[in-house]
Amino acid sequence: MNEYTTTRHNELVDPSLHIWGWEIPVYLFIGGLVAGMMIITGYFIFKGRYKDKACVCRVLPLLGMIILSAGMFTLFLDLEHKLYTWRLYLTFKVASPMSWGAWILIVVYPTMIASFLINVPEYFSKKFLWMDKISEKLQQHKYAVKNIGVVNMLLGGLLGIYTGVLLSALGARPLWNSSMLWLLFLVSGLSAASAFVHMVAKRVDERELLAKADNGFLILEIFVIALFIIGMVTSTKVHIDSALVLLSGIYAPAFWVFVLALGIVIPLIIQLLAVNHKIKHTPVAPIMVIVGGLVLRFVIVYAGQYTHWVDAGF
Amino acid sequence: MARFGMVIDTKKCVGCMDCVVACKTENDVPEAFNRDWIVQDVRGKNPDLHMEIRTERCNHCDNPPCVYCCPTGASHVHDLGGIVLVTHDLCIGCKACLASCPYDTRFIHPEGYADKCTFCVHRVEKGLDPACVSVCPTHCMYFGDLDDPNSQVSKLLTSRKNHSLIPEAGTKPQILYLV
Numbered sequence: 001m002n003e004y005t006t007t008r009h010n011e012l013v014d015p016s017l018h019i020w021g022w023e024i025p026v027y028l029f030i031g032g033l034v035a036g037m038m039i040i041t042g043y044f045i046f047k048g049r050y051k052d053k054a055c056v057c058r059v060l061p062l063l064g065m066i067i068l069s070a071g072m073f074t075l076f077l078d079l080e081h082k083l084y085t086w087r088l089y090l091t092f093k094v095a096s097p098m099s100w101g102a103w104i105l106i107v108v109y110p111t112m113i114a115s116f117l118i119n120v121p122e123y124f125s126k127k128f129l130w131m132d133k134i135s136e137k138l139q140q141h142k143y144a145v146k147n148i149g150v151v152n153m154l155l156g157g158l159l160g161i162y163t164g165v166l167l168s169a170l171g172a173r174p175l176w177n178s179s180m181l182w183l184l185f186l187v188s189g190l191s192a193a194s195a196f197v198h199m200v201a202k203r204v205d206e207r208e209l210l211a212k213a214d215n216g217f218l219i220l221e222i223f224v225i226a227l228f229i230i231g232m233v234t235s236t237k238v239h240i241d242s243a244l245v246l247l248s249g250i251y252a253p254a255f256w257v258f259v260l261a262l263g264i265v266i267p268l269i270i271q272l273l274a275v276n277h278k279i280k281h282t283p284v285a286p287i288m289v290i291v292g293g294l295v296l297r298f299v300i301v302y303a304g305q306y307t308h309w310v311d312a313g314f
Numbered sequence: 315m316a317r318f319g320m321v322i323d324t325k326k327c328v329g330c331m332d333c334v335v336a337c338k339t340e341n342d343v344p345e346a347f348n349r350d351w352i353v354q355d356v357r358g359k360n361p362d363l364h365m366e367i368r369t370e371r372c373n374h375c376d377n378p379p380c381v382y383c384c385p386t387g388a389s390h391v392h393d394l395g396g397i398v399l400v401t402h403d404l405c406i407g408c409k410a411c412l413a414s415c416p417y418d419t420r421f422i423h424p425e426g427y428a429d430k431c432t433f434c435v436h437r438v439e440k441g442l443d444p445a446c447v448s449v450c451p452t453h454c455m456y457f458g459d460l461d462d463p464n465s466q467v468s469k470l471l472t473s474r475k476n477h478s479l480i481p482e483a484g485t486k487p488q489i490l491y492l493v
């Protein structure tokens with residue numbers, strides 16, 4: 001028997017019961033999604049597709065900026081000492097993934113603005129002639145444009161990776177103590193981004209390409225999740241118990257049904273049929289992938305906060 | 315340099331919560347929040363039971379994850395005896411430190427910053443003991459320099475069996491419990 005009585009049975013007193021609410025999973029999802037969008041944009045720019053007026057890489061930077069700003073707003077909502085947010089930018093703390101994230105976000109915006117200016121969509125270039133002029137000048141420098149593509153891919157990678165390291169650096173929550181989290185969030189971000197871009201792309205060949213890429217990412221994600229779980233269940237008691245929270249505990253229904261079945265396996269089957277021209281492309285599978293990615297962040301953040309070192313066996 | 319820590323005799327602690335009240339009064343801890351608390355840990359099988367009553371708080375860890383993860387430097391190690399503190403007007407309330415502490419010692423103060431035990435640094439600077447230590451009616455708590463082999467805390471640790479909390483989390487806690 002092990003009976004543990006404390007004077008802290010009060011959720012106002014015990015922070016483990018209320019650290020992060022919905023804001024952080026939403027932000028982490030958006031971070032991953034935009035990271036994936038940047039990598040796709042960077043790839044298209046690098047490949048020279050930006051010259052094509054219908055290329056989705058012309059609109060992605062703008063969409064990315066809008067979506068990321070919404071994510072940063074939810075992050076801001078989560079801060080408890082909002083007036084002091086600027087303190088983030090007076091220092092760089094090398095051991096703090098959150099500090100890395102704050103600075104990565106700062107360099108991500110100029111990169112997206114530069115990508116946007118490479119070939120400004122007509123709607124803007126007609127209204128703001130100066131934008132068109134910048135586009136013309138930029139396009140004369142092929143290597144500069146290619147480098148913007150490379151920087152997009154690199155920063156997208158960093159952004160996606162940091163959203164996972166942010167959690168895995170917090171050793172007090174055993175479920176997050178996995179070196180697979182960054183890969184899981186990066187691959188899930190790439191898959192959600194492929195699904196999103198698939199829906200907004202105008203060109204059929206791009207849609208086909210992204211559906212195929214998404215299938216690849218979804219298959220990879222299944223392997224990464226499997227390795228994440230294997231790493232946990234072959235570790236120490238607290239880690240085994242943490243994995244059980246996902247596998248058979250209170251987060252199991254969300255994990256099996258929404259993350260795995262509805263978020264990965266079923267959309268993968270639908271998209272495999274679609275790319276093999278057995279059925280038509282519809283937004284159903286991409287929407288399932290995107291919602292699945294969001295639920296994945298919720299499950300990992302909430303289940304992680306539920307796990308702890310003191311007398312495991314939750 | 316001194317390394318401040320606490321030694322707590324679980325054989326003497328009766329769980330009266332005077333330390334909790336002293337802390338709340340001394341540090342003006344807001345209603346519904348605690349910087350220290352009592353735990354009753356009962357293990358074994360009836361009738362062969364072992365009970366330990368402990369007063370717990372921030373362990374002022376020597377390897378403090380809460381300091382490493384803080385993006386602004388608000389959580390820091392004070393020059394005086396390695397006490398772990400939070401500078402209120404540097405803290406943005408991101409709660410990374412709450413998530414990083416294996417002991418769940420931190421909370422967000424209603425004014426928005428992360429808060430926890432300070433070892434009563436304002437008293438220690440004047441050479442006084444922390445409030446909890448000074449009020450304990452059973453004298454079960456000792457505060458002092460763990461680096462000084464002649465201090466009372468060091469001597470207690472060499473003469474009595476002791477343990478820290480969750481040492482496997484690797485944070486090197488500086489509060490030790492005599493058993």
Ligand code: SF4
Nearest residue numbers: 372373374375380415
């Ligand atoms: S007990 Fe928690 S808050 Fe205190 S120093 Fe250790 S990790 Fe930090």
Ligand code: SF4
Nearest residue numbers: 384405406408409411
């Ligand atoms: S809540 Fe404050 S003290 Fe804690 S990590 Fe964030 S900024 Fe640092």
